[in-house]
Amino acid sequence: MKLATWNVNSIVARLPLVLKWLEAAKPDVLCMQETKCIDEKFPAEAFAEIGYLSESFGQATYNGVAIVSRVKFEDVQRGFTNDELNAQSRLLAATIGGIRVVNVYIPNGQAVGTEKYAFKLEWMRRLRAFFDSHYDAGGRVLLCGDFNVAPEDRDVHDPNLWRGRIMCSEGERSSLEHLRQWGLVDAFRLHNSADKEFSWWDYRAGAFRRNHGLRIDHVWTSNSLAGDATSVVIDRAPRSWERPSDHAPVIAEFE
Numbered sequence: 001m002k003l004a005t006w007n008v009n010s011i012v013a014r015l016p017l018v019l020k021w022l023e024a025a026k027p028d029v030l031c032m033q034e035t036k037c038i039d040e041k042f043p044a045e046a047f048a049e050i051g052y053l054s055e056s057f058g059q060a061t062y063n064g065v066a067i068v069s070r071v072k073f074e075d076v077q078r079g080f081t082n083d084e085l086n087a088q089s090r091l092l093a094a095t096i097g098g099i100r101v102v103n104v105y106i107p108n109g110q111a112v113g114t115e116k117y118a119f120k121l122e123w124m125r126r127l128r129a130f131f132d133s134h135y136d137a138g139g140r141v142l143l144c145g146d147f148n149v150a151p152e153d154r155d156v157h158d159p160n161l162w163r164g165r166i167m168c169s170e171g172e173r174s175s176l177e178h179l180r181q182w183g184l185v186d187a188f189r190l191h192n193s194a195d196k197e198f199s200w201w202d203y204r205a206g207a208f209r210r211n212h213g214l215r216i217d218h219v220w221t222s223n224s225l226a227g228d229a230t231s232v233v234i235d236r237a238p239r240s241w242e243r244p245s246d247h248a249p250v251i252a253e254f255e
Helices: 011-025 044-048 115-134 170-180 187-191
Strands: 002-007 029-033 053-057 065-069 073-078 091-096 099-105 141-146 184-186 217-222 229-234 250-254
Touching: 002 011, 002 099, 002 141, 002 217, 011 029, 011 044, 029 099, 029 141, 044 053, 053 073, 053 091, 065 091, 065 099, 115 170, 170 184, 184 187, 187 217, 187 229, 187 250, 217 229, 217 250
Parallel strands: 002 029, 099 141
Antiparallel strands: 002 250, 029 065, 053 065, 073 091, 091 099, 141 217, 184 217, 229 250
């Protein structure tokens, strides 16, 4: 299976780019974040025309997650089971080809010390509790998406500049480590040890051209699935296209 994750920053605005990329890269599964549209407006027909089934969990203007797949979906779940009515659309899970795929858009958090930062840490705690109550670490489980956290200094273009700031703070990294300890493996790091490999670059100040980015988009797997991963790469090419998302796809291949 070839699976990719990509924060598309509005599926309506980026649909031509996403379709172009799917035709070129040909993943079996694409997990998307920040789709920014309600389910009724999700362009399922456009994906069907090129051979992809769709599942969406969206909301107007903000957030939203979706999965498109050449393989049928089973046991689809939208959001946490204990979510309140009108909770933010940030989690979509389904079993695809025998793998439990959990696609998430972890909150950005705005700035350290704010209410949105506290919400982010709480959301990450809830995600760990969700894994504890729903999945077995010995199973074939995959967590992917925009985590909005760079796990290590080598995932940041300038660690001194970013130290203590949002996406790199100790609180976020500790929360992410707590999630990892459920029994997850950063699949990218199984195959790539290099520093300065990024998946997000700000639109401002020529960040992409200067490679001033962060690695905040991830594919993590249970230990039993990690051994089947043959490669994990970041495809920088779409970030250079006209009117791109500020994120690049991350592609993982499994035997």
